[in-house]
Amino acid sequence: MFKIINTPILLFLATSLSLLLVTVAHAKTPLDINEQKIVKQVKLALPQSLKDIEQAVNINSGSMNFEGVKQVGLLAKQQLSEIGFEVQWLDGSAFNRAGHILATHKSNNPNAVKILMIGHLDTVFAKDDNFQYYKRLSKIHAAGPGIADMKGGNTIIIAAMRALTKLNLLDNVSIKVLLTGDEESSGRPLSLSKKAIVDGAIWADIALGFENGDNNINTGMAARRGYTGWTLNVEGKPAHSSQIFNDEVGYGAIYETARILEAFRAQLEQEENLTFNPGMIIGGTSIDFDLDKSAGSAFGKSNVIAQKAKVKGDLRALSNKQLKSAKQTMQNILKNNLNHTQAELIFEAGYPPMALTSGNLALLEQYSQVSQDLGYNAVIPANPRKAGAADISFAAEHVDMSLDGLGLMGTGAHTKNEIADLTTLNKNIEKAAILIYRLSKKSHK
Known part of the structure; x- marks a missing residue:
């Protein structure tokens, strides 16, 4: 028995x-x-x-x-x-x-x-x-x-x-x-x-x-x-690049994306058995992404502050408790937006x-x-x-x-x-x- x-x-x-x-x-x-x-x-x-x-x-x-x-x-x-x-x-x-x-x-x-x-x-x-x-x-x-x-x-x-x-x-x-x-x-x-x-x-x-x-x-x-996919969507305020960092324009979508990804790494990389990988990133004045083909394109110029960015990644955890905690940490990181930026993090249903x-x-x-x-x-x-x-x-x-x-x-x-x-x-x-x-x-x- x-x-x-x-x-x-x-x-x-x-x-x-x-x-x-x-x-x-x-x-x-x-x-x-x-x-x-x-x-x-x-x-x-x-x-x-x-x-x-x-x-x-x-x-x-x-x-x-x-x-x-x-x-x-x-x-x-x-x-x-x-x-x-x-x-x-x-x-x-x-x-x-x-x-x-x-x-x-x-x-x-x-x-x-x-x-x-x-x-x-x-x-x-x-x-x-x-x-x-x-x-x-x-x-x-x-x-x-x-x-x-x-x-x-x-x-x-x-x-x-x-x-x-x-x-x-x-x-x-x-x-x-x-x-x-x-x-x-x-x-x-x-x-x-x-x-x-x-x-x-x-x-x-x-x-x-x-x-x-x-x-x-x-x-x-x-x-x-387990495996959980995630999508990070970031928006900033477009303007001439000479105005970046000032109080009226802020930092743009790409700097905010970099801040978020680096914070993910810094706060979670020591967690045993947890991995999180940004596998695709696009950013610029405008972006297009084809979900079925997992492919995208971006338009932008070096003298224009990026308005949009998108990151696709995965998150792998050994227990539901670990997964829940990692998701919460990632969402908390998004709350500290750089000036004139906003971001959303969407988790997909995945393998437990x-x-x-x-x-x-x-x-x-x-x-x-x-x-x-x-x-x-x-x-x-x-x-x-x-x-x-x-x-x-x-x-x-x-x-x-x-x-x-x-x-x-x-x-x-x-x-x-x-x-x-x-x-x-x-x-x-x-x-x-x-x-x-x-x-x-x-x-x-």
């Missing part, structure tokens, strides 16, 4: 106390007969898993290529249906994306543990991108769009389910597999595009994410920082943080034990600074335990140098399958 209270832990992953919680040496325990069978089954099915990755990678599924995302979804639907899952396509037209795949296995045991497994179908590579196909580079490396982020992770989910089904080891666990179609470019509103994740998490006891995390097989994401909790650390410890029992290394908490936001953050606050970064490891994600480390494929399939098998032996009430 699981009884984990989801309370924040006041420590950071890099501290010795945090690491102690999950790296205390545990004696290697022998695999039971079913776990030995799982290892053999994963090995036998490895060629099929490699084919599955190649087939998925060769379908372009950039987030806005709806047909491609649907095609990858139909491939996953076929694979999961063959295993025996009930699979449905969740249309995404209401949030301007292709949609999601939801596959369900329901145990007849009313006390069976319920696990939500999360992946995503889409990639960052557009339909007309010249990085389109799977390429085997060596015995242990392969390249391709989305191979690690995260078509390899989807394959690990499906391969683990295949192994457990083949061995009749899913009787005491209920599973929902959710493969979203908009992780790389979220549909809006988030209340609709992420509804399937939230609903699945409310149903579940445990959430497992199969992103590649920080691409280190010896770490797991027990915490993830996946806070470090006792439940998450307990699940990571179980996963680490599986790894060590298989003869692999211990798995320690990843530094959340080394990975971005992910879909599991929408699930984490609704479950007793959550863990991410269980996918296929690699390098160069989101670039045309994306390469997968194929030596991690069988290892992470084994670990996922045995973790779920061990969890299935514990009832939940």
